[in-house]
Amino acid sequence: MSALAWLLPAVPIATGVLLLTGRFTLGRRTDKAAPAIAVTAAFVALGLAIAAAVARPVVTFPLFGRLPAGLAVDGLSAALVLTVTSVSLAILVFSAGEFSPDESRTRFFGLMLVFTGAMLVTVTATDLVVLLMGWEVMGAMSYALIGFWWRDPRRVGSGDVSFITTRAGDLGLYFAAGAALAGTGSLDLGGLAAADGHWRNLIAAGVVLAALGKSAQLPFSFWLSRAMDGPSPVSALLHSATMVAAGAYLLLRLEPLLAATGWAATLVAWLGALTALLLGAVALAQRDVKQLLAASTCAQIGFMVLGAGAGSVAGGIAQLVAHAAVKSLLFLGAGAWLTALGTKDLTELHGAARRYRLVGVTFGVGMLALAGVPPLSLWATKDHVLSAALEVSPALYAVGLAAALLSAGYAARAIIAVTRPVDAATRVDTEQTGTRHVSLLERVPLPALAAGSAVLGIFALTPVYKAWKDLLGTGPEPSPGPAEMAVSGALALLVLAAAWTLMRHGRRVGAAWTAPALRWFYLERLAELLVARPVFALAKALARFDDRVIDGGVRATAATGQSAAALAGRGVEIRVDGLVNAVGRGARRLADLARRPQTGQVHTYYAQATVLFAVLIIIVLLVR
Amino acid sequence: MLSLVIFLPLAVAVGLYAVPRLSDRVVAWSWIVACAVDFALVIAMWIGHGTGDGISYEANVRWIPSVRAGYHIGVDGLSLPLLALTSLLFLACAIYSLRQERQVRAFAALFLFLQTVSLGLFAALDLLLFFVFFDLSIVGMYFVIAGWGHGDRMRSALKFFLYTFLGSLVLLLGFIGLYLGAEPHTFDMVELTRTPPLAGSAGLGGLVLLAIGIGLAIKTPTVPFHTWLPPAHTDAPAAGSAILAGILLKMGTYGFIRIAMPMLPDAWRRYAWVIIIVGLISVLYGALVAFAQEDLKRLIAYTSVNHMGYIIVALGAAGAVGDQAARQLAVTGAVTQMVSHGLITGALFLLAGILYGRARTYDMGRFGGLAGGAPVFSGLVAVGAFASLGLPGFSGFIAEFQIFTGVIGSGGTAIVVVGALAILGILITAALFLRLLHRTVLGPPGELTAQVTDVHRSELGAVAPLLVLSVIIGVAPRFLLDVIEPFSAAVVSLVAR
Numbered sequence A: 001m002s003a004l005a006w007l008l009p010a011v012p013i014a015t016g017v018l019l020l021t022g023r024f025t026l027g028r029r030t031d032k033a034a035p036a037i038a039v040t041a042a043f044v045a046l047g048l049a050i051a052a053a054v055a056r057p058v059v060t061f062p063l064f065g066r067l068p069a070g071l072a073v074d075g076l077s078a079a080l081v082l083t084v085t086s087v088s089l090a091i092l093v094f095s096a097g098e099f100s101p102d103e104s105r106t107r108f109f110g111l112m113l114v115f116t117g118a119m120l121v122t123v124t125a126t127d128l129v130v131l132l133m134g135w136e137v138m139g140a141m142s143y144a145l146i147g148f149w150w151r152d153p154r155r156v157g158s159g160d161v162s163f164i165t166t167r168a169g170d171l172g173l174y175f176a177a178g179a180a181l182a183g184t185g186s187l188d189l190g191g192l193a194a195a196d197g198h199w200r201n202l203i204a205a206g207v208v209l210a211a212l213g214k215s216a217q218l219p220f221s222f223w224l225s226r227a228m229d230g231p232s233p234v235s236a237l238l239h240s241a242t243m244v245a246a247g248a249y250l251l252l253r254l255e256p257l258l259a260a261t262g263w264a265a266t267l268v269a270w271l272g273a274l275t276a277l278l279l280g281a282v283a284l285a286q287r288d289v290k291q292l293l294a295a296s297t298c299a300q301i302g303f304m305v306l307g308a309g310a311g312s313v314a315g316g317i318a319q320l321v322a323h324a325a326v327k328s329l330l331f332l333g334a335g336a337w338l339t340a341l342g343t344k345d346l347t348e349l350h351g352a353a354r355r356y357r358l359v360g361v362t363f364g365v366g367m368l369a370l371a372g373v374p375p376l377s378l379w380a381t382k383d384h385v386l387s388a389a390l391e392v393s394p395a396l397y398a399v400g401l402a403a404a405l406l407s408a409g410y411a412a413r414a415i416i417a418v419t420r421p422v423d424a425a426t427r428v429d430t431e432q433t434g435t436r437h438v439s440l441l442e443r444v445p446l447p448a449l450a451a452g453s454a455v456l457g458i459f460a461l462t463p464v465y466k467a468w469k470d471l472l473g474t475g476p477e478p479s480p481g482p483a484e485m486a487v488s489g490a491l492a493l494l495v496l497a498a499a500w501t502l503m504r505h506g507r508r509v510g511a512a513w514t515a516p517a518l519r520w521f522y523l524e525r526l527a528e529l530l531v532a533r534p535v536f537a538l539a540k541a542l543a544r545f546d547d548r549v550i551d552g553g554v555r556a557t558a559a560t561g562q563s564a565a566a567l568a569g570r571g572v573e574i575r576v577d578g579l580v581n582a583v584g585r586g587a588r589r590l591a592d593l594a595r596r597p598q599t600g601q602v603h604t605y606y607a608q609a610t611v612l613f614a615v616l617i618i619i620v621l622l623v624r
Numbered sequence B: 001m002l003s004l005v006i007f008l009p010l011a012v013a014v015g016l017y018a019v020p021r022l023s024d025r026v027v028a029w030s031w032i033v034a035c036a037v038d039f040a041l042v043i044a045m046w047i048g049h050g051t052g053d054g055i056s057y058e059a060n061v062r063w064i065p066s067v068r069a070g071y072h073i074g075v076d077g078l079s080l081p082l083l084a085l086t087s088l089l090f091l092a093c094a095i096y097s098l099r100q101e102r103q104v105r106a107f108a109a110l111f112l113f114l115q116t117v118s119l120g121l122f123a124a125l126d127l128l129l130f131f132v133f134f135d136l137s138i139v140g141m142y143f144v145i146a147g148w149g150h151g152d153r154m155r156s157a158l159k160f161f162l163y164t165f166l167g168s169l170v171l172l173l174g175f176i177g178l179y180l181g182a183e184p185h186t187f188d189m190v191e192l193t194r195t196p197p198l199a200g201s202a203g204l205g206g207l208v209l210l211a212i213g214i215g216l217a218i219k220t221p222t223v224p225f226h227t228w229l230p231p232a233h234t235d236a237p238a239a240g241s242a243i244l245a246g247i248l249l250k251m252g253t254y255g256f257i258r259i260a261m262p263m264l265p266d267a268w269r270r271y272a273w274v275i276i277i278v279g280l281i282s283v284l285y286g287a288l289v290a291f292a293q294e295d296l297k298r299l300i301a302y303t304s305v306n307h308m309g310y311i312i313v314a315l316g317a318a319g320a321v322g323d324q325a326a327r328q329l330a331v332t333g334a335v336t337q338m339v340s341h342g343l344i345t346g347a348l349f350l351l352a353g354i355l356y357g358r359a360r361t362y363d364m365g366r367f368g369g370l371a372g373g374a375p376v377f378s379g380l381v382a383v384g385a386f387a388s389l390g391l392p393g394f395s396g397f398i399a400e401f402q403i404f405t406g407v408i409g410s411g412g413t414a415i416v417v418v419g420a421l422a423i424l425g426i427l428i429t430a431a432l433f434l435r436l437l438h439r440t441v442l443g444p445p446g447e448l449t450a451q452v453t454d455v456h457r458s459e460l461g462a463v464a465p466l467l468v469l470s471v472i473i474g475v476a477p478r479f480l481l482d483v484i485e486p487f488s489a490a491v492v493s494l495v496a497r
Helices: A002-025 A027-031 A034-055 A075-098 A105-124 A128-146 A153-184 A189-194 A197-214 A222-229 A232-238 A244-253 A255-261 A263-285 A289-310 A313-341 A357-371 A377-392 A394-419 A445-460 A462-472 A482-504 A511-518 A520-595 A602-623 B002-018 B024-049 B079-099 B104-123 B127-148 B153-181 B189-194 B202-219 B229-235 B238-263 B265-270 B272-291 B296-319 B324-359 B375-388 B395-409 B413-441 B457-475 B478-495
Strands: A058-064 A067-072 B056-064 B069-075
Touching: A002 A027, A002 A034, A002 A058, A002 A067, A002 A105, A002 B375, A027 A105, A034 A075, A034 A105, A058 A128, A058 B395, A058 B478, A067 A105, A067 A128, A075 A105, A075 A232, A075 A244, A075 A313, A075 A445, A075 A462, A105 A128, A105 A232, A105 A244, A128 A153, A128 A197, A128 A222, A128 A232, A128 A244, A128 B395, A153 A189, A153 A197, A153 A222, A153 B324, A153 B395, A153 B413, A189 A197, A189 A255, A197 A244, A197 A255, A197 A263, A222 A232, A222 A289, A222 A520, A232 A289, A232 A313, A244 A255, A244 A289, A244 A313, A255 A263, A255 A289, A263 A289, A263 A377, A263 A394, A263 A511, A263 A520, A289 A313, A289 A377, A289 A394, A313 A357, A313 A377, A313 A445, A313 A462, A357 A377, A357 A394, A357 A445, A357 A482, A377 A394, A377 A445, A377 A482, A394 A482, A445 A462, A511 A520, A520 B153, A520 B272, A520 B413, B002 B024, B002 B056, B002 B069, B002 B079, B002 B104, B024 B056, B024 B079, B024 B104, B056 B127, B069 B079, B069 B104, B069 B127, B079 B104, B079 B238, B079 B324, B079 B457, B079 B478, B104 B127, B104 B238, B127 B153, B127 B189, B127 B229, B127 B238, B153 B202, B153 B229, B153 B238, B189 B238, B202 B238, B202 B265, B229 B238, B229 B296, B238 B265, B238 B296, B238 B324, B238 B478, B265 B272, B265 B296, B265 B478, B272 B296, B272 B413, B296 B324, B296 B395, B296 B413, B296 B478, B324 B375, B324 B395, B324 B457, B324 B478, B375 B395, B375 B413, B375 B457, B395 B413, B395 B457
Parallel strands: none
Antiparallel strands: A058 A067, B056 B069
16 A cells, blocks of 8 residues: 555656656667657556545655654645646646657656656655655756756756745755754654744744745746746646645645744735735736746735635645646647747737637636636635635735736736737747647647636535545635625626727737836846845855965965075074084184194104193193 | 775785786776775675674774774774775776876876775774874875876875875874873773763863864865865866865764764863854855856865865754754764765766866866767766755755754754754755856857767766765665664764763
8 A cells, every 4th residue: 555655756756767867878769759658657647646546545664763754645635646647647748749859858758757756745745854855856857847948048047047046945944844853853744833832933934935935926936937938848837736836735735834823824825915916917917928827827826825824725725726727728728839830929829729729719718717707617716715815804805806806807818819810910930930730649638628627616516615625634614605706706707808898999008017017026136136146246255265365374374384494494594504514614724723733744743742842841830 | 804895905006016017907907896896895894784883893903002002993883884985986986097098007006095095094993093094095195186187286286285284283183182181091992982081171172172173174174274175176187086075075074073072072062163153154155165166176176165064063063952863863964964975076076077088177167068969978967966956866965954954953042043054055056056057068059068078988887876876875865874873873972971
């Protein structure tokens, strides 16, 4: 039984790693088989997920000392693993059709599988270490996938921005792990809410930071805009069931911890609501369909985060599942058009839905769901979250409702753009040369995802929602009444109609008003100016300091030693040596003097003896 | 058995000179075989040691009885991983050097000599024996840099020699202090650990710790004693850099755990905060200075300062007050980090050597887009970079996570702040390695990109096993932690005395 908990993430990860290893040992020959292998692995993973959702396997293993670590599939994880594996299968099938044979397919599919597997580790982990392992590997894979076309420095830079920004958030989890050890003596996720005293606050702070970074909530939202530089299937996966969803999942999983601290729940609820509102505005201002979808992801994830803060775990997870279906569908649609028509500019996509009907219809379904039109999925799930927000505070509810109306607004923009007939100003191939063709494999997943996006509206039905709550094992949560749901549905339709009328009449809002929203409120620029550049300047300054002052000090010490030696050599040594020499010279001179009498001639010796004798006599006479 | 492991390489080195007129190929292959046999013997010792506490394969022979110094060797949970790392990394260098052309016999003999010295140091249980190996390692590495280096190699080698030799003299002073402080006077580490010298005199204990601390801090190196490291690495041959970073730096941190902590527990606890602060500065300063480097080898050298800093922080925290289990976690993380850094940085330096071999420069700005012409090389660099920035799935994460969790988890307010600041180090290293990848491996081709051809078989054979082992430790670390954990539990209780 426990083998299932291992196999579920292991199958995609091992297959992915094998593909990547094959790419670097066997070369590009593997590219032909890679899509089939990857789709098979994803299919097996889906099967394993279904089995795991039924069997609920649990496995624990020792990792660090006596700290338990483990993988388990409970109700919450079951919902997630099913979502992750099915969305990933759909996206890999699409990719098999989209990626042309001359691309480095093995690398792509290998990375996508590891990416999926890492998300599966994250959502089944029972403790902070294993969770963090999946969490960070997922970040690294998204780096490699965003920068997939690595020859383009802009795309590589986007990968850099994404990884650094999300890792800045990840530091929170490292910190939370330490605080958890101090506060609970364990890293178990279930025990965090019971941590004592200020440790609980520190854990919550770390967790919230990590989740906000990963889920691209304010103020980290900008990285998701840059993440659009990756291939469309990457965006589809990254924005739906993995990566950004992980942050929301973590907050929903640790909702008891947030609630226990009090402040964390309030903070998270408000940040989620504000992100939903502000990034909704950003989405409304975009001219590029992928950027619109990216901003809308931040906004929709905002509802999940709001759900975690307001105590609506079942609502938040429902929103997560529904959004995964909707957003993967929309990105695949946008990706299909980008491949076929070579553009993702909203004004150049006129007529796209008419040219490729299936893509158009499914894209339309996804957009209507995003708009919150009844009886589609996001209409129901969002209202569950909003009713929980209403319980917390009316102001929170008002912000959330406004955000929901904005989503109807940007959805309307996108629908109108792609359905309006081609006009004289419409150009294709603004980004790349289109293939003018949507392949069968690209089309296959779209109806399935569209069906999911629509059918999940059954969350609106009370018995279904109750069964859902039982499945997740969450406590009592407020549910919206029929009146609330009717009003929100009507409002969404009203906004759609208003937008339709406005756009039909060609009304445009002044560029000056939309500029900040178009540029994502300059968040990336701010992060660069306030953090990235100062840190790099500090690094440069410290490097100079290291060369000049610290190493300079060492060099100066060495130089001092050398000059001391020189001084000793010239000053002291010469004097000492001179003294020695002087003694020597004196001795030699004396010796010279002493040699002089030694002539070898007898008469001089007589003379010397006579003189010496005389001197002796004089001395004797004097002394006596 | 242990003596055989230690002296086998030296015997082979002598053998290489005893047999006249050996061809370079025979020399290279006998070098590899010697290293492989040595590595196999260490693995056998690992299996024989098991996961118990205490010393195995102990040998104690009279050496200089007048000062009670003996040839006392043995292995425990600290030395085994380092012996394994040493023999593996020397094996990797031997394989890497298959393409070496200049003075192969002398090069091989010198490396075999260095291997004996390093293995001996990690097995030594006598301070004088330790010191002899410590000094000989400096001599050996001096000749490696001066003889086979490039650039301003004489100057770098001299700087390395004088600086670290000065450190070893200060260290000797500290050892003599320990000797004199022990009653009866002895250099035997086991006895000194059993009854810590200078237990009664705080002032003298502090001075001896200062001497030992400075001596080891120069070798480790920590800020501000690190400036010999970048030039030594830049001008050393690739295999020399790998050994210098992978093995020789560990001698410093090894000394802290083996000598300073258990023999001067009072002083270690009293000055724990000095050690923690020095470690923290090394972490942040090393990472930031590395961030600004243009030269690939200097960059990796400064990340070594950062990585060694984590170890110092963890060891310092083990001396501060706090939860026992958490401090054990930190020490286990520190020992894991020693192994992990040896593997990863060893691999990165060998990769840097490949780049230099092709293009004769380490200037990252002159490359770019290497992934096109050299995909396997680029893949290895990317894997090495992510391993070094502490990505889960590699050994670095296992080490650093334990250090952070242990340090923060030990509980004091100030230490939580230190832990939080130390965590920032992994963000800066992430930024600097992505910058490295962005500038050399990815993006449009640079001026020298065309010259860089992909790795040869021998180069792949040297680098890949190191990274694979890092992955194995990253995914299934228990085989390593099972050996380290009894030791770290012992050392934490020794410090707490």
